[in-house]
Amino acid sequence: SLTPNADYHAMVALDGAGNVFVAGTSHRESFTQNGNTDITIFKTDPNGNRIWSRAFNGPGNYKDGAIDLKVDAAGNAYVAGFATVSTAGGADYDYVVLKYAPNGTLLWSRYYSGPGGFDTPTALAVDAAGNAYVTGYSWGNFANYATVKYDTNGNEAWVRRYAGGFGELATHITVDDAGNVFVTGSSGHSVAGDAED
Numbered sequence: 001s002l003t004p005n006a007d008y009h010a011m012v013a014l015d016g017a018g019n020v021f022v023a024g025t026s027h028r029e030s031f032t033q034n035g036n037t038d039i040t041i042f043k044t045d046p047n048g049n050r051i052w053s054r055a056f057n058g059p060g061n062y063k064d065g066a067i068d069l070k071v072d073a074a075g076n077a078y079v080a081g082f083a084t085v086s087t088a089g090g091a092d093y094d095y096v097v098l099k100y101a102p103n104g105t106l107l108w109s110r111y112y113s114g115p116g117g118f119d120t121p122t123a124l125a126v127d128a129a130g131n132a133y134v135t136g137y138s139w140g141n142f143a144n145y146a147t148v149k150y151d152t153n154g155n156e157a158w159v160r161r162y163a164g165g166f167g168e169l170a171t172h173i174t175v176d177d178a179g180n181v182f183v184t185g186s187s188g189h190s191v192a193g194d195a196e197d
Contacts (some may be wrong), residue, residue, distance in 0.1 A: 004167030016073045018046035023079045025065040039066045039081045052104035058083030058096060068124035076103035080124035080134045092117040097134050097150060108154035112133050114146050128173045135170040145170040147183050
C-alpha cells in the first residue's frame with residue numbers, strides 16, 4: 001500500500017531492465033475527513049524490491065489523481081493525471097503531467113488549463129525522443145478534445161483542441177515513428193442552436 005488508507009486507479013509499466021512502475025491515486029487522510037488524494041508512483045526491481053516511491057500533491061492541496069503511466073527508453077516515468085487548482089470561483093481540475101528520472105527525482109510538472117476551467121486527461125503517450133503527449137476532455141462551450149505536446153524538458157510545444165459537435169471525449173492517443181499523433185474518442189453531434197468552440 002502506498003498510504004495507510006486507500007489506493008486505487010493503479011496502472012503499471014515496465015522499463016527495459018524489467019523494473020516495474022506502478023502509479024495510482026492515494027487518500028492522504030481517512031475517509032471520514034475531506035477525501036484529499038495525491039498522485040502516487042513507485043518503482044520496484046524485477047524481484048519486487050521497492051527502489052523508490054513518490055507522492056504528488058497539486059497546488060490546490062485537494063483532489064489529485066493519476067490517469068495514465070508511461071516509461072520511456074531511458075527509464076524516465078511519466079504520469080498524466082488531474083490536479084485541483086484554486087480559482088477565483090473556487091477550484092477546478094487541470095491536466096497535470098509529471099516526469100520522474102530513473103532515480104525518482106521529479107524532473108518537471110506541467111499543467112494545462114483550457115478556456116472553460118475544467119480539464120481532465122484520459123490518455124498519455126511518449127515518443128522515442130521523450131516528448132510527452134496528453135489528451136482528454138476540456139471544457140469550452142462544451143466538452144472538447146484537448147491534446148498537448150511537451151518536449152523532453154517539459155516545454156509546451158503545442159495544444160490542439162477539437163470541437164466537432166456537442167460534447168467530445170478523447171480516450172486514446174498514440175504516436176508513430178515519424179512523430180504523427182493520433183487521437184480517438186467519442187463525439188456528439190450538433191443540432192440547431194448549439195454553440196461550438
